[in-house]
Amino acid sequence: MNLPVGQRSRGVVLSPTGQAKLQNRMLQLDIERYAVQEFVRRSQLVEGQGLHPATIRKILRCQGVDKDSIALVFKAVDLQLELEDYTGARRVLEIGAGERGSRGAEEQRSKEEFTSHNQRDWGEAVDVTLFCGRLAEVATLQEWVLNDKCRLVALLGGGGIGKTTLVTKLAEQIQDQFEFLVWRSLRNAPPLTDLLDDLLKFLSSQQVSDLPSTTAGKLSKLMEYLRQHRCLLVLDNLETLMQDDTYAGKFQGEYEGYGELLRRVGEVSHRSCVLMGAMRFCQIQ
Secondary structure, three states: OOOOOOEEOOOEEEOHHHHHHHHHHHHHHOOOOOHHHHHHHHHHHHHOOOOOHHHHHHHHOOOOEOHHHHHHHHHHOOOOOOHHHEEOOOOEEOOOOOHHHHHHHHHHHHHHHHHHHOEEEOOOOOOOOOOOOOHHHHHHHHHHHHHOOOOEEEEEOOOOOOHHHHHHHHHHHHHHHOOEEEEEEOOOOOOHHHHHHHHHHHHOOOOOOOOOOOHHHHHHHHHHHHHHOOEEEEEEOHHHHEOOOOOOOOEOHHHOHHHHHHHHHHHOOOOOEEEEEEOOOOOOO
């Protein structure tokens, strides 16, 4: 399990393989409900000094930690950590001084600067610490967003089947690939202009003092940010804005502007992605 000579870990996360292995083991041991407390107890028995609950939560949420912590969590439930069980580490090559070393250090500083400037606003996102199953769906969505560069991805399905949890878990796993992440629930049906003002302020790092006065102007400004930066926007509960008497999700009159927002996000070239969860397909004019 040791890293190759000359390399060091900048934090690793569970791979889909490792996540599936750990979740299956948790189900076998029936500890998924109180997983954090149980892992603290079990890691204490293995090492004498248990892992901090915050570290365990990060591991279960697929957030970056040191490899030894993941190895201890696996060991606590009698699993062996393999190379395919973790991934994504900001792993850098420790090379000698000189031109190659200088270039490598410069590239690493660039990566760390990008990571340090990543900005997150999770809003009212649900807690997905104990997320289990749906690994195939997460993998498919991740492929669409990261590899296929889809600009607009919709999760559709009936109420209570776990769309919110799934989209949140996906966002949590891929967040390091984006400069900005914003998670917003539309359950309270905010007017489009309010949502746009909220997004523009966040994406500008609160630097915008004079927002456009029209909805069209705000939309254009948002698209400008989506082109300039790699942004992940999550819009949940989109069905709240739709008419109840139409299966194909036609927006209510006062929310028809949301259709224009989705149309522009899907059709205009940019670097970002909008994930949305809804109970019905929404018509985009």
